Amino acid sequence: MGVPVCNKNKLSKFAITMVATASAFATFVSTTAISAEKKSREEWKKEYVRPSTIPFPTDNPYTAAKADLGRTLFFDPRLSGANYISCGTCHNPSFAWGDGLAKGIGHAMTRLGRRTPTILNLAWGEDLMWDGRFESLEQQALGPMSAAVEMNQNMKAIVAELEAIPEYRTLFNVSFPGKGITVDNIAKAIATFERTVVSGVAPFDRWIAGDENAISASAKRGFDLYNNKANCVACHSGWNFTDSSFHDIGLPDKDIGRGKIVPGVVVMQHAFKVPTLRNAVERAPYMHDGSLKNLYSVVEHYDNGFVKRPSTSNEIYKLNLTQSEKTDLVEFMKTLSSKDAPVALPRLPAYDQTVAGSLNVSPAAGPSADSGTPSVQKGSCNTFLMHYIPCSK
Amino acid sequence: MRSKTFASAVAMLFVVAGVTPANAEIVITQKAKKFDKKRIEIKKGDSVKFINADSIAHNIHSRSRGNKFDLGVSKPGTSVSKVFDKNGKFKVRCAIHPKMKLTVKVN
Ligand SMILES: [Cu+2]
Numbered sequence A: 001m002g003v004p005v006c007n008k009n010k011l012s013k014f015a016i017t018m019v020a021t022a023s024a025f026a027t028f029v030s031t032t033a034i035s036a037e038k039k040s041r042e043e044w045k046k047e048y049v050r051p052s053t054i055p056f057p058t059d060n061p062y063t064a065a066k067a068d069l070g071r072t073l074f075f076d077p078r079l080s081g082a083n084y085i086s087c088g089t090c091h092n093p094s095f096a097w098g099d100g101l102a103k104g105i106g107h108a109m110t111r112l113g114r115r116t117p118t119i120l121n122l123a124w125g126e127d128l129m130w131d132g133r134f135e136s137l138e139q140q141a142l143g144p145m146s147a148a149v150e151m152n153q154n155m156k157a158i159v160a161e162l163e164a165i166p167e168y169r170t171l172f173n174v175s176f177p178g179k180g181i182t183v184d185n186i187a188k189a190i191a192t193f194e195r196t197v198v199s200g201v202a203p204f205d206r207w208i209a210g211d212e213n214a215i216s217a218s219a220k221r222g223f224d225l226y227n228n229k230a231n232c233v234a235c236h237s238g239w240n241f242t243d244s245s246f247h248d249i250g251l252p253d254k255d256i257g258r259g260k261i262v263p264g265v266v267v268m269q270h271a272f273k274v275p276t277l278r279n280a281v282e283r284a285p286y287m288h289d290g291s292l293k294n295l296y297s298v299v300e301h302y303d304n305g306f307v308k309r310p311s312t313s314n315e316i317y318k319l320n321l322t323q324s325e326k327t328d329l330v331e332f333m334k335t336l337s338s339k340d341a342p343v344a345l346p347r348l349p350a351y352d353q354t355v356a357g358s359l360n361v362s363p364a365a366g367p368s369a370d371s372g373t374p375s376v377q378k379g380s381c382n383t384f385l386m387h388y389i390p391c392s393k
Numbered sequence B: 001m002r003s004k005t006f007a008s009a010v011a012m013l014f015v016v017a018g019v020t021p022a023n024a025e026i027v028i029t030q031k032a033k034k035f036d037k038k039r040i041e042i043k044k045g046d047s048v049k050f051i052n053a054d055s056i057a058h059n060i061h062s063r064s065r066g067n068k069f070d071l072g073v074s075k076p077g078t079s080v081s082k083v084f085d086k087n088g089k090f091k092v093r094c095a096i097h098p099k100m101k102l103t104v105k106v107n
Helices: A008-020 A041-048 A064-074 A137-146 A155-163 A166-175 A183-195 A203-208 A217-227 A295-305 A323-334 B002-017
Strands: B025-031 B039-042 B047-052 B058-062 B069-074 B079-083 B088-093 B101-106
Touching (some): A137 A155, A137 A183, A155 A183, A166 A183, A217 A323, A295 A323, B047 B058, B047 B069, B069 B079
Parallel strands (some): B025 B047
Antiparallel strands (some): B047 B079, B058 B069
16 A cells, blocks of 8 residues: 555556646646535545646656656755765655755755655646745756755756766666757756655545545544645645645744735735645644644644734635644544555666766765765865865866 | 626627727636636626635636736635726736636737
């Protein structure tokens, strides 16, 4: 149970289904019919059925080789300026692809402004980042990599850095015949891998599929509250528990979020992207600012803990939940955890052992397994390392 | 649905008749977090009425050059109108739900 889709066997099966789904983004369309009339529990359940295929964009279709390369790149710290931060450092699969921190930490221990979001189920997302500033995963992948406070990678240098690793040349040529290592292809490979990161089958999914014993009575009551009195469904709708919309949920911090990207629209002040609730238990603390410790405090926030201001979402109002209703909601959210199998880390391609000196990095001084950071021979000054290690000329 | 079809039919009649019509009103419905049309063509001076038939709030705004506007939040069951008095192609969006996209071509 709960085998993650990034499992290799599963992947090849997906590869086949995916060829058939040409217009990729259209494959999963939630047909949520929102209406004022009350729906029964059984009717609501129909809106939470898992999709059977992963959508891939036509300009970056799935191939197993590309996804594998993307996985290797995702976990390779050499994609950062100082070669010690990988995508997986913050998007740690052991923490449901987050970092477990209130706010992320980037290059040189820089504390970032917002919590690290999970990368689960992003194949169905759009407008990436808390403020939605990137329109595709391909664009998004390069964002944190090049940001000085995050991975601090000089994007002009990254291609040469990877070119110096023979196996990467091979892997890129297999995935992108005739094109090889380019910044765009780095992004395409990582995005392809990320789209395969899908939360596995959770007790909730087994209940939706018809197993009445999969979740508790309390969780079922929580599901009813979720869709009615607590109004969570207004935004956290569908099997992925988000409609990718933007709302000011009344957290009292100064960050204006999407307001910076969409100035002049009142409701976008303090608005942030609605995140998935899949595997939420494993992803505390919560909210874009990591200010809420656990799911109980999240429920308290929506019940009566938000600030009212001109931008506060219309879907946020006092709920008057009882203590047992709050418990039911938390019990329900617990059923969304898929307890996926551990993710194996890739073996990272080694530096060239045959052309010592040609890149001004002596093999002995190359990145060693124990230090994790490369050192540069005294007197050597190669361009692709210059941006993070001062050269001693 | 019926009133919207009727409104567009009336607009079409004026065009066919070749008379200078009174400005038409075109109705767009917001339902299930979608606009009921992806693209409309209207005449300069026509107005578009956005009816929120959902149980959640929506927004109408445009960031297109030459016609930036924000009609704010429309609550469930309400409607807002916007007169398009400049020629051009404008992207109308719901800021809350980025999947809601409408192109308005004004001739
Ligand atoms: Cu909307």
